[in-house]
Amino acid sequence: MTSEMIIAVAERSVWVILVTAGPLLIVALVTGLAVSIFQATTQIQEQTLAFVPKIVAVLVAIVFFGPWMLSKVTAYAADIFDNLSRYIG
Numbered sequence: 001m002t003s004e005m006i007i008a009v010a011e012r013s014v015w016v017i018l019v020t021a022g023p024l025l026i027v028a029l030v031t032g033l034a035v036s037i038f039q040a041t042t043q044i045q046e047q048t049l050a051f052v053p054k055i056v057a058v059l060v061a062i063v064f065f066g067p068w069m070l071s072k073v074t075a076y077a078a079d080i081f082d083n084l085s086r087y088i089g
Contacts, residue, residue, distance in 0.1 A: 001088065009080070016076045020069045024061050031057040 035050045 005086075012076070016072060020072050023065045023069075024058055027057050027061040028054050 031054045032050060035053050039045065039049065
């Protein structure tokens with residue numbers, strides 16, 4: 001296994017991680033921003049108020065994006081297992 005192959009596998013794995021985690025992170029970011037704006041405009045400074053909407057939004061996003069995320073990760077794992085002999089040998 002050459003160093004180029006190791007770098008290619010590591011690069012693809014980081015890309016798959018970013019692509020699969022990205023939608024959930026964006027949903028949490030947008031929800032947190034909306035709650036922060038709401039708190040600033042109403043002057044409600046309750047710290048726990050920010051967590052519940054984010055948890056609910058991320059759970060809804062998991063239900064919505066979950067099958068797509070699972071297909072991306074399983075396709076990457078299948079590709080790794082299919083090319084295992086090329087990587088090792």
